[in-house]
Amino acid sequence: MLTAAVAGASGYAGGELLRLLLAHPDVEIGAVTAGGNAGTRLGEHQPHLLPLADRVLQNTTPEVLAGHDVVFLALPHGKSAELAAGLGEQTLVIDCGADHRLSDAAAWERWYGGGHAGHWPYGLPELPGARDALRGAKRVAVPGCYPTAASLALFPALAAGLAGPEVVITAVTGTSGAGKSLKPHLLGAEVMGSLSAYGVGGVHRHTPEIVQNLSKACGTPVNVSFTPVLAPLPRGILASCSAPLSGDAAALREAYAKAYADEPFVQLLPEGSWPTTAATLGSNTAHLQVTVDPDARRLIAIAAIDNLTKGTSGGAVQCMNLALGLPETAGLPFTGVAP
Amino acid sequence: MLTAAVAGASGYAGGELLRLLLAHPDVEIGAVTAGGNAGTRLGEHQPHLLPLADRVLQNTTPEVLAGHDVVFLALPHGKSAELAAGLGEQTLVIDCGADHRLSDAAAWERWYGGGHAGHWPYGLPELPGARDALRGAKRVAVPGCYPTAASLALFPALAAGLAGPEVVITAVTGTSGAGKSLKPHLLGAEVMGSLSAYGVGGVHRHTPEIVQNLSKACGTPVNVSFTPVLAPLPRGILASCSAPLSGDAAALREAYAKAYADEPFVQLLPEGSWPTTAATLGSNTAHLQVTVDPDARRLIAIAAIDNLTKGTSGGAVQCMNLALGLPETAGLPFTGVAP
């Protein structure tokens, strides 16, 4: 058995990592750590993780995290680089934060500020070339939840030159994407019965990551307009993506079918079926559909994922599997919990 | 007191009409009618309308509806023309259905099929020229809920030549927009915890109505890509709208401020504030914000409305007020019910 530590275990991404690792046939859970919650029982924060309820959260330090085969970092942005440096080059470090996602230092500085911590292999194996870079890697940058949904929805068309390069994305998300932050607009009474846009006008930090992914996939700069919308559900992202069309419907469908033919976690739905986030709840699967709007001459692609599973922690475990040479699908659910 | 009849009183639009008319200082509620529910107590279907609970629903016939000053039709599409013909030219008929929204007979036939029933004054007073056509009108076509939100969000920019003409709209809606239809995907267990797109690829029937409104407002054909998304809330539409930008941010803001300076029911929010549907719940108000995405070179406009109030029945009452020469705001709430 391999041993895994999870830093940030009292948060949503940390909890989801532990849920998945508990079901993983090849992994044993080692240290579970937290910041302010260190010293408390995990069961206080994650009552759904019964088998770990009596674990006590340790402090998030290199010493506590050292000695595991893999360390997952589910921390606020800016906290990963230093911790990783203390963990040794032979430890697999999987960063669920943003620190190592952007390859362009200038983009990092513009969007996040502070020094660029560098670029790690990007943990979306379905992107062209990404899987090879993840096999045997010792450092992995897990993508953001929106970039996961949007990139999967759009790259086959853009890479095939069938649409683009000015894409428009409105992605609707459940509130766990914001983490367990104590902010008034995230209170249940505010969220339920409400829809709200935020980070409008291209200012959401996932924008440069989507640009990076799509530009790389199609070998030419892609222009991204991205608007996130908060909706009253705990989990789920539905990305509504469009781009000017330069191919026809049949070619499009073929491009998607080809791109995802061998992908275990991406499901192109039968024609006429449209994704629902409920069908992906708790699963590592992305559900996709693509069509053409002949009047508007645009490609429309819709992706549904669970933001905490495929969008964060499931993607992280998938990368761990690749990095450690395990079967890529080990421990990861294909079926959602619905209704 | 003027007398008002409501046809389709057991449905959601009908119920909202009655809720608003109960609070209207100049209107007395006359006949309330239904199709299959005729003969039953209104209280069975609309338990929130206590003062009308013991009213018995009558059949929807011209005879029952005749003799009122105003007749509201909240019926399935295709049912309005014949009823209206039986009501006499001096009765104000306000159609909440689609039958008389489109001016182009060919568009009607393409999108709805069957013969075009003709075009009535279009009930979105905030559109250029619309209010004048509504004053004293005897027939009014109430807009669809999505076209209301999208048109308000976009026309000031397009009319001013500051953006367009290829607009992209993803609008998220609560489930009352689908009416009280007994369909599996509208069951609570399916809807809660889920997001889903539908009518994707430009096939939603509100598309030609948005095209009509925006093309008329800017005097040139506008190309609309429209994707609706269903979200887990009873009421509310949040329309995320964008278009290629041809002006600057200051000019844009000025165009919106000017367009809505005297509009009682459209609120351009202070810069930095973004609309939430919760703030509009039960009110006849649209909350708007507009900004510029400098990287994507697009205008982004967000509108929030209550789909049953400003999006249907509140808009209908606003039109009634104009048509009958009452104060435009009579009986209509400015404040939402939140949280």
Add this chain to the structure above:
Amino acid sequence: MLTAAVAGASGYAGGELLRLLLAHPDVEIGAVTAGGNAGTRLGEHQPHLLPLADRVLQNTTPEVLAGHDVVFLALPHGKSAELAAGLGEQTLVIDCGADHRLSDAAAWERWYGGGHAGHWPYGLPELPGARDALRGAKRVAVPGCYPTAASLALFPALAAGLAGPEVVITAVTGTSGAGKSLKPHLLGAEVMGSLSAYGVGGVHRHTPEIVQNLSKACGTPVNVSFTPVLAPLPRGILASCSAPLSGDAAALREAYAKAYADEPFVQLLPEGSWPTTAATLGSNTAHLQVTVDPDARRLIAIAAIDNLTKGTSGGAVQCMNLALGLPETAGLPFTGVAP
């Protein structure tokens, strides 16, 4: 016009007070005050209250609140007595907090701690004798939301000696009842999709208030088992109440019909109809139903209210109307906003 000040205007009870007062024909809104939010625009906290959006929140001090005909206090418990003392005996002070609800000083000390601030006329006019004490009163203690629902559901049976005195209440509530508190268990992601009990075992502070109301109504000590449950909705309380039966169904129904025959805000539903909180949303109405379980030999009574309207701020305005000699129903909605 009478002038009203609202202290605690950035919270949920304060917001609901302002929503109702905006629609009140005899009241003009004066000072709106807050604690930590003083100095900010009301629109930041209550975006649904458009007509007041640009009001700036003042500090909650006797000086700011002085000079109004009525002052509403929507403050944390323990803050009212001192403020009220500074307001003068001729100002009507309506306390939405708990400070003056309990008549028994020992009960106050046991349940809240600290010195008892005294007992004000209790603001549930539907209780026997309560309305008379409220007419012309200069101080009013607004009941808690649970005691409002439970007392209305049970007192007619207990006062008539038809059931009791060992009552069991499980009341389910939306999350606005907890106020705008930044606590992890109130986050949207935690609340949605979850039901949870809290304050179990008779430890919720509304218990002694229910005991007080029911004991007074039936002239003998009543024993109350009360369990509150948190459910995923913003507003609404459904109280499921039962007690050992000592009368028959017909006598029970008669007792309720008689108790509420002239009550404008309590609606005993037709036999066979059961209350839903949705039907009360935003209204000042309680919906009730009562029946008998012949096997268990118990009375079962169900009450639905909006916790922020009839349960707090609507009840407060109803009391203001009584205290100031206005029509009791002035400015208060009978109809809910549904669906």
Add this chain to the structure above:
Amino acid sequence: MLTAAVAGASGYAGGELLRLLLAHPDVEIGAVTAGGNAGTRLGEHQPHLLPLADRVLQNTTPEVLAGHDVVFLALPHGKSAELAAGLGEQTLVIDCGADHRLSDAAAWERWYGGGHAGHWPYGLPELPGARDALRGAKRVAVPGCYPTAASLALFPALAAGLAGPEVVITAVTGTSGAGKSLKPHLLGAEVMGSLSAYGVGGVHRHTPEIVQNLSKACGTPVNVSFTPVLAPLPRGILASCSAPLSGDAAALREAYAKAYADEPFVQLLPEGSWPTTAATLGSNTAHLQVTVDPDARRLIAIAAIDNLTKGTSGGAVQCMNLALGLPETAGLPFTGVAP
């Protein structure tokens, strides 16, 4: 590998059975059948069950169901007896419907009408004596969801003589408990934002089942007052249970600790922690807490389960494991999917 057939595979209980069986190490899924949906793809009805999406639903006949090691019946009440008769005595038949739950023919006739189909071993292994009857059984009656929650919450106290025998239960449930029924009150727009009681006054058909379980456990007739409440979430039951107390808190806690010490799927939470349904989502676990209300002299016990998992299909798989001699926990999740 054992083979399992699922009748009623397009419904909620059927879908949950398939989700669990897909993860079961010893079971292969054979026939999947339906009534009106026969002939359609399973993916149309259960899009979350990707690995089975292309299965075509067959008709629910003994011929189709024959030849499997185990047949699960997730059918409307009254349909199981005849089907089971056609399946042969060596086939394990697990009935998720009510037909074989009640041992008393008179009770059956009173509550369901029609002839009593007989009594099968009752599928709640945690009840005293129940597990032994399930080992090697060829017919199993799966309990109702409410009786599962209420019986687990109450039997240890009643069996130990520490409380009872007049119990009061209010249980709040998500809407999947009503199945995929196309009824207006189950529409999303009606359910969201609302709480409603139903089956009030002891008329819900789960009442006699709770009476049966608790009376058997404590060896004396138990009197049950049961009120179900519908709340806006897809899954989950929170049962709030109380009974007059005849023991003390320490004895109570000991009774529960003892009753559940070796139970893999019942978790008595640490003192001070209260169950939430979210923590049980998709898991086969019941979370329990028990306390004493000293003023009301009552035991209060709260149970949370997922009505589709432990409350129906998970319980059914647990029984299958027992009946077939597999490890009782095989294929069943201990962890919920939260938030």
